[in-house]
Amino acid sequence: MTTGDFPSAFPGANWMDEVEQQAVLDVVKNRAPFRFYGPNEPTHALAFEARAREVFGKTFALAVNSGTGALSCAMIAMGIGPGDEVIVPAFFWVASVGTIVHCNAIPILCEVDESLTLDPKDLEKKITPRTKLIIPIHMCGAPCDMDAIMAVADARGVDVMEDCAQCNGGSFKGKPVGTFGRVGMFSYQLNKNITSGEGGLLITDDEHLYWKMNAAHDLGVPWRGAEPDSQPADYLWGAGRRMGELCAAVANVQLEKLPTIVEHMRASNRRIQKAVKDLPGVTLRKLNDPAGDTGPFLGVMLTDADTALAAVDKLKATGLTDLWRLADYGLHCYFNVPQLVNKTPLSPAGNPWSMPQNAEFVPDYNKGACPVTDDLLERTIVINIPSKLTAEQEQTMIDRIREGLS
Numbered sequence: 001m002t003t004g005d006f007p008s009a010f011p012g013a014n015w016m017d018e019v020e021q022q023a024v025l026d027v028v029k030n031r032a033p034f035r036f037y038g039p040n041e042p043t044h045a046l047a048f049e050a051r052a053r054e055v056f057g058k059t060f061a062l063a064v065n066s067g068t069g070a071l072s073c074a075m076i077a078m079g080i081g082p083g084d085e086v087i088v089p090a091f092f093w094v095a096s097v098g099t100i101v102h103c104n105a106i107p108i109l110c111e112v113d114e115s116l117t118l119d120p121k122d123l124e125k126k127i128t129p130r131t132k133l134i135i136p137i138h139m140c141g142a143p144c145d146m147d148a149i150m151a152v153a154d155a156r157g158v159d160v161m162e163d164c165a166q167c168n169g170g171s172f173k174g175k176p177v178g179t180f181g182r183v184g185m186f187s188y189q190l191n192k193n194i195t196s197g198e199g200g201l202l203i204t205d206d207e208h209l210y211w212k213m214n215a216a217h218d219l220g221v222p223w224r225g226a227e228p229d230s231q232p233a234d235y236l237w238g239a240g241r242r243m244g245e246l247c248a249a250v251a252n253v254q255l256e257k258l259p260t261i262v263e264h265m266r267a268s269n270r271r272i273q274k275a276v277k278d279l280p281g282v283t284l285r286k287l288n289d290p291a292g293d294t295g296p297f298l299g300v301m302l303t304d305a306d307t308a309l310a311a312v313d314k315l316k317a318t319g320l321t322d323l324w325r326l327a328d329y330g331l332h333c334y335f336n337v338p339q340l341v342n343k344t345p346l347s348p349a350g351n352p353w354s355m356p357q358n359a360e361f362v363p364d365y366n367k368g369a370c371p372v373t374d375d376l377l378e379r380t381i382v383i384n385i386p387s388k389l390t391a392e393q394e395q396t397m398i399d400r401i402r403e404g405l406s
């Protein structure tokens with residue numbers, strides 16, 4: 001897989017080999033594609049969850065069908081609903097906001113800082129008595145400032161769900177992302193650091209929450225052991241978000257490869273950063289913890305929007321292709337999401353925006369709502385750093401970045 005003169009991004013997919021092939025074959029040979037039962041005993045989803053518990057040092061792990069599914073199950077389990085506000089960074093992925101709307105709750109946008117992740121100072125200002133949940137997103141491969149975010153959340157008694165979809169294998173001060181908040185979620189969609197095509201994971205130490213998420217990911221009834229539980233205490237409305245065995249088999253192999261993949265991206269990224277950081281007028285994205293950055297993107301900040309637009313053209317003219325000015329980065333920016341800006345309702349009843357429980361505060365989501373973020377998105381460019389660059393390709397990339405940004 002190549003993009004121009006370089007290997008493509010899609011880190012996990014580029015590392016797939018006979019180990020994933022064998023894992024998939026095992027599912028088919030065993031005729032056990034469903035995770036809970038079958039003509040023969042299924043093993044892969046259970047093995048994947050067991051390995052995830054070890055990797056993250058968490059008591060509970062739940063495999064689900066996607067990152068969106070993970071967000072959704074967690075919010076259902078937490079009982080997020082009308083009258084609740086959920087804080088998300090204004091630079092996000094649309095799924096992190098859409099799942100809030102699906103709960104009939106109100107997304108509240110928080111500024112990001114030069115790390116392109118949730119600004120703890122603005123977070124403090126955005127919390128109200130209605131705030132039910134904070135979703136820090138470890139964007140573009142690098143961790144949020146989890147010390148500062150947890151300090152604010154704990155002081156105000158608000159739950160945190162970490163969205164680690166873009167930062168599989170990342171850490172903050174030596175602790176894996178996903179392990180700071182009440183719950184952590186991951187995605188294994190193709191663009192992520194590891195992939196099973198589709199897939200997601202939830203991790204937590206909270207047993208009650210785990211059983212609720214377990215119920216939410218199936219038919220509303222938690223699976224305890226071999227059978228769905230017969231006690232109705234944890235019953236709720238299920239969202240049908242199970243992970244299948246084929247997917248789990250691949251996700252499990254990729255989880256083992258994650259440290260190697262991240263190490264390659266991070267090492268290339270560091271060398272590239274070192275080689276371009278002296279360029280006049282260029283500031284590299286702030287990293288809250290460089291050691292915990294997984295490295296799939298180089299973030300460069302220019303002085304203003306016009307300079308950034310011109311730089312995108314110049315960089316592309318050198319032959320680099322996988323790069324974007326963030327303001328043009330589709331559904332990652334709040335003002336580029338028409339259904340958010342227009343407050344598109346879930347149903348003709350107008351919910352959640354028109355619900356009396358939400359009447360106290362329905363924000364404006366037009367550009368200008370988060371001016372600090374707007375400015376950063378206008379003048380920041382992200383460049384994909386493939387996970388399998390040769391030394392020669394890395395040097396070519398450095399030369400082209402230097403040429404494009406000079």
Ligand SMILES: Cc1ncc(COP(=O)(O)O)c(C=O)c1O
Nearest residue numbers: 066067068093095165187188189
């Ligand atoms: C930050 C973030 N959250 C959530 C998701 C949703 O994951 P998925 O595509 O697996 O549903 C993604 C992935 O695209 C993402 O980038």
